[in-house]
Amino acid sequence: MSTLAVAMCLPAIFDVAVGNPDWQVFALSAALTMFIGVMLVLMTRGNVRNISIRQAFVLTTVVWVVIPCFAALPLAFADLQLSYTDAFFEAMSGLTTTGSTVMLGLDFTPPGILLWRALLQWLGGIGIIAMAIAILPLLQVGGMQLFRMESSDTSDKVMPRTVQIVTYISVPYLALTFLCAVLYWFGGMSGFDAITHAMTTIATCGFSTHDASLGYFDSAAIEVTATVFMVIGGMPFVLYLQALRGAPAGLIRDSQVRWFLAIVVVSVLCMWAYRVFGAEGADLGTFRAAAFNVVSVITGTGYATEDFSAWGPFAVSAMFFLMFVGGCAGSTTCGIKIFRFQVLYATAKNQMHRLLQPHGVFIPYYNRKPIPESVSESVMSFFFLYVLSFALIAVCLGLMGLDLLTAASGAATAISNVGPGLGPQIGPSGTFATLPDAAKWLLAFGMLLGRLELFTVLVLLVPAFWRK
Amino acid sequence: MSTLAVAMCLPAIFDVAVGNPDWQVFALSAALTMFIGVMLVLMTRGNVRNISIRQAFVLTTVVWVVIPCFAALPLAFADLQLSYTDAFFEAMSGLTTTGSTVMLGLDFTPPGILLWRALLQWLGGIGIIAMAIAILPLLQVGGMQLFRMESSDTSDKVMPRTVQIVTYISVPYLALTFLCAVLYWFGGMSGFDAITHAMTTIATCGFSTHDASLGYFDSAAIEVTATVFMVIGGMPFVLYLQALRGAPAGLIRDSQVRWFLAIVVVSVLCMWAYRVFGAEGADLGTFRAAAFNVVSVITGTGYATEDFSAWGPFAVSAMFFLMFVGGCAGSTTCGIKIFRFQVLYATAKNQMHRLLQPHGVFIPYYNRKPIPESVSESVMSFFFLYVLSFALIAVCLGLMGLDLLTAASGAATAISNVGPGLGPQIGPSGTFATLPDAAKWLLAFGMLLGRLELFTVLVLLVPAFWRK
Numbered sequence: 055m056s057t058l059a060v061a062m063c064l065p066a067i068f069d070v071a072v073g074n075p076d077w078q079v080f081a082l083s084a085a086l087t088m089f090i091g092v093m094l095v096l097m098t099r100g101n102v103r104n105i106s107i108r109q110a111f112v113l114t115t116v117v118w119v120v121i122p123c124f125a126a127l128p129l130a131f132a133d134l135q136l137s138y139t140d141a142f143f144e145a146m147s148g149l150t151t152t153g154s155t156v157m158l159g160l161d162f163t164p165p166g167i168l169l170w171r172a173l174l175q176w177l178g179g180i181g182i183i184a185m186a187i188a189i190l191p192l193l194q195v196g197g198m199q200l201f202r203m204e205s206s207d208t209s210d211k212v213m214p215r216t217v218q219i220v221t222y223i224s225v226p227y228l229a230l231t232f233l234c235a236v237l238y239w240f241g242g243m244s245g246f247d248a249i250t251h252a253m254t255t256i257a258t259c260g261f262s263t264h265d266a267s268l269g270y271f272d273s274a275a276i277e278v279t280a281t282v283f284m285v286i287g288g289m290p291f292v293l294y295l296q297a298l299r300g301a302p303a304g305l306i307r308d309s310q311v312r313w314f315l316a317i318v319v320v321s322v323l324c325m326w327a328y329r330v331f332g333a334e335g336a337d338l339g340t341f342r343a344a345a346f347n348v349v350s351v352i353t354g355t356g357y358a359t360e361d362f363s364a365w366g367p368f369a370v371s372a373m374f375f376l377m378f379v380g381g382c383a384g385s386t387t388c389g390i391k392i393f394r395f396q397v398l399y400a401t402a403k404n405q406m407h408r409l410l411q412p413h414g415v416f417i418p419y420y421n422r423k424p425i426p427e428s429v430s431e432s433v434m435s436f437f438f439l440y441v442l443s444f445a446l447i448a449v450c451l452g453l454m455g456l457d458l459l460t461a462a463s464g465a466a467t468a469i470s471n472v473g474p475g476l477g478p479q480i481g482p483s484g485t486f487a488t489l490p491d492a493a494k495w496l497l498a499f500g501m502l503l504g505r506l507e508l509f510t511v512l513v514l515l516v517p518a519f520w521r522k
Numbered sequence: 523m524s525t526l527a528v529a530m531c532l533p534a535i536f537d538v539a540v541g542n543p544d545w546q547v548f549a550l551s552a553a554l555t556m557f558i559g560v561m562l563v564l565m566t567r568g569n570v571r572n573i574s575i576r577q578a579f580v581l582t583t584v585v586w587v588v589i590p591c592f593a594a595l596p597l598a599f600a601d602l603q604l605s606y607t608d609a610f611f612e613a614m615s616g617l618t619t620t621g622s623t624v625m626l627g628l629d630f631t632p633p634g635i636l637l638w639r640a641l642l643q644w645l646g647g648i649g650i651i652a653m654a655i656a657i658l659p660l661l662q663v664g665g666m667q668l669f670r671m672e673s674s675d676t677s678d679k680v681m682p683r684t685v686q687i688v689t690y691i692s693v694p695y696l697a698l699t700f701l702c703a704v705l706y707w708f709g710g711m712s713g714f715d716a717i718t719h720a721m722t723t724i725a726t727c728g729f730s731t732h733d734a735s736l737g738y739f740d741s742a743a744i745e746v747t748a749t750v751f752m753v754i755g756g757m758p759f760v761l762y763l764q765a766l767r768g769a770p771a772g773l774i775r776d777s778q779v780r781w782f783l784a785i786v787v788v789s790v791l792c793m794w795a796y797r798v799f800g801a802e803g804a805d806l807g808t809f810r811a812a813a814f815n816v817v818s819v820i821t822g823t824g825y826a827t828e829d830f831s832a833w834g835p836f837a838v839s840a841m842f843f844l845m846f847v848g849g850c851a852g853s854t855t856c857g858i859k860i861f862r863f864q865v866l867y868a869t870a871k872n873q874m875h876r877l878l879q880p881h882g883v884f885i886p887y888y889n890r891k892p893i894p895e896s897v898s899e900s901v902m903s904f905f906f907l908y909v910l911s912f913a914l915i916a917v918c919l920g921l922m923g924l925d926l927l928t929a930a931s932g933a934a935t936a937i938s939n940v941g942p943g944l945g946p947q948i949g950p951s952g953t954f955a956t957l958p959d960a961a962k963w964l965l966a967f968g969m970l971l972g973r974l975e976l977f978t979v980l981v982l983l984v985p986a987f988w989r990k
Contacts, residue, residue, distance in 0.1 A: 108878065194877060328921070371920030371929050375913045398906045405903040406984045408896075409662060409977060410576065427895070428876075434902035435873040438866045441909055445843045452839030453796070458927060458944070461839050476926070509877060516874045 055091030058124060059084045061173055065128070069166035076132055076166040083127035090124075107193065108519065114189060114510050118502055122146040128170055134163070139491045146498040148174030150505040151182060151386055153260025153356035153473030154480070154497070156487040160265050165246060171261045172250035179257025179386040180220060180227050182505065183291050186384045187223070188216040195509040196436035197397060197429045200420065201383055226294035231256045234283045241275035255280055257386045258287040260356030260473040267482070268346075269359040274339075277346045280357060288314060288353040288381030309421045310382045314392045321376060322348045328368050351376045353387045356473015358482035370476055377466045378440075388471030388504050390440055396420055397433040439508050444469055447500050454493045464493070468500030523559030526592060527552045529641055533596070537634035544600055544634040551595035558592075575661065576987065582657060582978050586970055590614040596638055602631070607959045614966040616642030618973040619650060619854055621728025621824035621941030622948070622965070624955040628733050633714060639729045640718035644699070647725025647854040650973065651691050651759050654852045656684040663977040664904035665865060665897045668888065669851055694762035699724045702751045709743035723748055725854045726755040728824030728941040735950070736814075737827040742807075745814045748825060756782060756821040756849030777889045778850045782860045789844060790816045796836050819844045821855050824941015826950035838944060845934045846908075856939030856972050858908055864888055865901040907976050912937050915968050922961045932961070936968030 066080035105113065122145040130141035140156045147154045148171055157163065190198040235252035239245060247263055254261045264270035268280055289311055296304045305311060326344040330336045343359060350357045351373050362369045380389020400418035407416045418425045444465050451461035456479075463475035464486075474482045479489075486494065503511050513519055534548035573581065590613040598609035608624045615622045616639055625631065658666040703720035707713060715731055722729045732738035736748055757779055764772045773779060794812040798804045811827060818825045819841050830837045848857020868886035875884045886893045912933050919929035924947075931943035932954075942950045947957075954962065971979050981987055 107880070111877075194880060367923055367925045367929065368917070368920040370926045371917045374926060374930075375917060398903075401899065402903040402907055403984075405900060406977070406981050407986060409579075409981050410984070410987060412575070412662060431869065431898070431902070432873055434899070434906065435866075435870040437906055437909075438902065439870055441905075449836070449839045449843060452836040455835055457835045458838045458842060461835065462842075462930075509874070513874050513877050516871075516878070518875060519878060 055087055055094065055121065055124060058121060058177075059088035059091055061177060062087065062128060062170070064173060065166035065169045068169055069164070072165060074164050074166055076128075076164045079131040080128050080166060080170070083124070083131060086127065087124045110189065110193060111510055111513055111519075114185070114193075115502075115506060115514060118149070118506060122149050122498075125149060125174055129167065132164070132167055134167065137491070139494050140487070143486065143494040143498050144171070145174060146501050147473075148259065148261060149178035149181070150471050150501040151175055151178050151257050151259040151354070151388065152468065152471040152501045153254070153354075154467060154475075154486050154501075155261065155473075156485055156494070158265060158485055158487060160263055161270075163263075168250060168263045169246075172253040172263075175257045175259035175261055176231070176253035179259065179287075180224060182386055183223050183227070183384060184216055184220045187292060188219045190507055190510070193510065194428075194432065196507045197394060197433035198383065198507065199432070200393065200397075200425075200429055222295055223291050226291060226298060227256065230283070230286060230294070234279065237279040237283075238276060241271070241279055242273050243271060243276065247271075251280075252283075255283045255355070255357075256287045258284055258353045258355040258381070259386075260350070260354075262357065267358045274342060277342055277359060281342075281346050281349050284349045284353045284355050284357075285315075285318060287355075288318075288385050288387045290382045290384035291386075292384050309396065310393045313396055314382050317379065317392070318349060318352060321352060321372070325365075325369065325372065329365060332366055347373075348376065351472060352379050353381050354389055354470055354472040356467075358474060361481060361483045363476060363481055374463060374466065374476060377463070377470050377472045380470060390437065390470075393420065394433050394436060397425055397430055398437060400425060401430045401434065436508060439512065440469070443500070443503055443508060447496060450496055451493055454490050454496075456489070456493065464489075464497060465500060468497040469504035471501055471504050523555055523562065523589065523592060526589060526645075527556035527559055529645060530555065530596060530638070532641060533634035533637045536637055537632065540633060542632050542634055544596075544632045547596050547599045548634060548638070551592070551599060554595065555592045578657065578661060579978055579981055579987075582653070582661075583970075583974060583982060586617070586974060590617050590966075593617060593642055597635065600632070600635055602635065605959070607962050608955065611954065611962040611966050612639070613642060614969050615941075616727065616729060617646035617649070618939050618969040619643055619646050619725050619727040619822070619856065620936065620939040620969045621722070621822075622935060622943075622954050622969075623729065623941075624953055624962070626733060626953055626955060628731055629738075631731075636718060636731045637714075640721040640731075643725045643727035643729055644721035647727065647755075648688060648692060648695050650854055651695070651852060652684055652688045655691070655760060656687045658975060658978070661978065662896075662900065664975045665862060665901035666851065666975065667900070668861065668865075668893075668897055690763055691759050694759060694766060695724065698751070698754060698762070702747065705747040705751075706744060709739070709747055710741050711739065711744065715739075719748075720751075723751045723823070723825075724755045726752055726821045726823045726849070727854075728818070728822075730825065735826045742810060745810055745827060749810075749814050749817050752817050752821045752823050752825075753783075753786060755823070756786075756853050756855045758850045758852035759854075760852050777864065778861045781864055782850050785847065785860070786817060786820060789820060789840070793833075793837065793840065797833060800834055815841075816844065819940060820847050821849050822857055822938055822940040824935075826942060829949060829951045831944060831949055842931060842934065842944060845931070845938050845940045846912075848938060858905065858938075861888065862901045862904060865893055865898055866905060868893060869898045869902065904976060907980065908937070911968070911971055911976060915964060918964055919961055922958050922964075924957070924961065932957075932965060933968060936965040937972035939969055939972050 062080050062084035066077045069077035122142060126141035126145035129136055129144055130138045143156055191202040231252050234255055235248045238248035238251055250263050293305045293308060322345045325348050326341050329340050329344055346359055347362050362373060378390050380391045381387030383391050383393050397420055400420060404416045404418045418430060447465035448462045451464055459477040460479050464480055467473060467475045478484055480486055530548050530552035534545045537545035590610060594609035594613035597604055597612055598606045611624055659670040699720050702723055703716045706716035706719055718731050761773045761776060790813045793816050794809050797808050797812055814827055815830050830841060846858050848859045849855030851859050851861050865888055868888060872884045872886045886898060915933035916930045919932055927945040928947050932948055935941060935943040946952060948954055
């Protein structure tokens with residue numbers, strides 16, 4: 055929270071610089087957040103020595119609920135006509151790198167607010183990477199134990215290790231953000247737009263400073279830059295760290311990266327072929343639009359250049375299911391994630407072979423290593439709970455009066471942290487502002503659920519968790 | 523096929539009795555089918571001694587492809603303006619107990635054809651029960667090994683056992699059909715309607731003799747009868763056999779039956795509550811309509827009394843996801859089936875406990891017995907392949923020009939063997955006739971896939987299957 059308070063000073067300083075009265079809003083929010091943050095530090099000082107697994111679960115979930123509560127303050131205090139529900143939704147959407155927005159008229163929104171939204175996503179992005187590397191593998195959540203770095207890791211080392219990892223990872227994260235901003239700037243963006251968009255591109259989030267999203271710039275260079283950096287944001291950041299340390303081969307050898315790139319290429323080509331056969335001509339513009347929008351949905355970024363629902367029924371169906379895919383573990387993306395599909399595929403293939411030879415012994419492989427039974431079971435349970443949570447959220451949204459397309463795509467976009475849904479209301483050209491408040495809270499919960507890989511939240515609902 | 527030919531004689535005789543020229547169509551089809559059937563018997567006589575697992579897979583799939591090819595003949599030959607694609611779709615829909623139809627104007631269709639459609643579903647129903655008891659557990663398909671009767675069963679006993687089981691099961695199957703027909707008759711149906719509807723109720727299929735389905739009769743007694751017998755059709759027929767043999771306690775003790783009834787009751791009450799709060803009044807008529815339509819969707823019957831999409835967005839969302847549920851294993855229903863949800867739930871719960879105590883030993887239970895690791899893995903792979911197949915079929919339907927609602931509900935209704943989909947085109951008040959031919963073949967394939975519990979078909983696509 056202290057970090058968050060410090061982060062709030064950035065838009066405050068920026069607002070002072072451009073002479074915008076919003077700096078008071080940020081200063082007030084920062085003071086409040088810093089006060090409570092420092093109080094908490096003083097209260098617990100010296101007590102954090104080692105934490106149990108249960109405490110780690112509670113702490114992770116509580117952090118991801120409390121931080122958005124405070125991150126929402128500047129949005130609620132500023133003169134934006136946002137209720138606290140709206141502000142919380144926007145903050146949760148930012149920090150979980152979802153990118154669904156309730157704000158319209160971004161082009162006329164004060165720059166401090168726009169910077170704050172971008173900062174939220176950028177900080178959320180690095181927080182997620184750190185969590186995926188340091189915390190989730192230890193908690194053995196949904197097969198993430200595949201990515202344990204040392205088998206001797208125990209939960210009492212979580213806190214110092216997390217800080218250490220954030221420090222390491224921030225090097226490639228900062229470098230890539232800077233590179234992306236420079237390229238955007240060369241592509242014709244203003245300095246402010248370049249920095250804010252670079253922040254939300256590398257964190258695959260999707261907040262923009264314009265209502266028309268990246269379509270506003272209508273520039274091939276910017277779209278290509280965005281496409282490339284969204285793909286980069288969808289790959290494991292640990293591999294970039296390794297590459298910086300002189301071992302770039304990992305990037306090519308990693309089977310998760312290969313599958314991810316293969317899925318991206320195949321999806322883009324299919325979408326392009328569909329548009330070409332739909333008599334739109336095989337020009338580069340169609341290809342660029344197909345690549346940009348498909349990558350935006352797969353990585354859960356949620357930028358848009360045009361409303362792809364106008365491309366035809368196949369585009370809508372395909373985009374709907376692509377929402378669930380996500381990127382690699384250890385990236386800023388959400389969704390089911392590539393490695394889980396690999397584990398599911400390997401297990402299902404294995405199953406087929408076992409059907410043919412009931413007494414044979416078959417072992418599924420991931421990244422040239424056998425998959426432990428516990429991992430494949432964990433991944434399969436994750437998949438079941440993912441589909442179940444999606445269905446329950448969609449049905450509840452239906453109960454709140456949303457039609458099936460809006461409810462289903464809203465549930466999918468929340469739990470997979472994509473951003474816009476489908477249909478006229480919450481599609482790429484709509485906003486979430488018109489939804490009832492209850493739906494906004496439910497969607498915010500869905501974002502949290504997806505971001506924390508389900509188990510981290512759901513385990514708190516198990517009665518055994520609270521027994522001694 | 524010889525059985526099928528004999529079955530074709532029934533509508534032929536009936537048509538002769540009522541003086542309808544269609545009897546020639548049936549006689550011709552029966553002769554053709556019988557000719558090829560007898561040829562096959564003569565060709566393979568004495569050779570069927572024991573069959574390997576691979577042969578069992580091929581045989582099961584081939585039977586379920588060839589039989590609809592011939593069962594479609596009367597529909598294609600008769601004067602119904604049906605293409606062979608339409609006729610095959612209708613026959614596959616009938617034999618797999620799906621109940622999707624391409625025929626309009628049922629009220630003016632010759633009775634022989636109507637009887638034939640009901641017969642197809644009735645024969646399909648008993649075939650499915652026999653398959654679920656005798657063949658699938660041996661093939662260990664999708665967790666069906668849970669229902670192996672004797673652990674000493676081997677595949678070379680498949681053929682005689684199947685015949686034996688059909689004989690046993692036909693006793694409760696015939697008795698229930700008769701009882702249902704009598705109740706329908708008391709409810710005010712004509713003798714012909716009572717018999718055909720009883721056949722399609724107990725087999726949870728949903729073909730009717732009227733375009734308005736059961737709504738045509740507008741009778742509380744008939745709807746209640748249908749609701750009760752659809753539920754009966756969704757329970758394991760082995761338990762009825764046991765009850766007839768003097769052990770009815772199994773019906774109450776079986777955890778699958780309990781879950782099934784609980785899910786039905788909860789879904790019906792939710793739907794009713796939604797309609798009551800939707801200011802439609804808490805009268806018995808609303809309850810009856812809710813119960814009837816929810817049960818019709820869960821069991822995959824597909825009868826309709828009214829278009830539930832008019833009930834509001836919650837009804838549409840809920841019905842969409844209920845399509846996947848299905849009934850018990852060993853019944854005539856399709857879908858994911860209750861026991862798989864139980865296994866998935868038990869495994870996921872187990873997983874949560876393991877997260878809290880990484881070194882603890884936890885064992886999931888089904889029906890008071892521990893679930894073998896192979897079963898839970900098999901069920902989870904089934905679930906993954908089910909969702910994947912659904913998504914692929916829906917995307918392909920999108921490619922054929924169907925909008926997302928039609929494509930997604932069409933894929934769901936095919937793979938779960940429900941019957942009608944959602945939306946104006948294929949919903950309860952539409953038909954599948956307007957779909958392009960390619961979509962009909964794909965949906966027929968989806969029905970086959972769902973009916974044979976995925977693995978039986980998908981295993982044929984594994985290259986290792988065809989290697990020596």
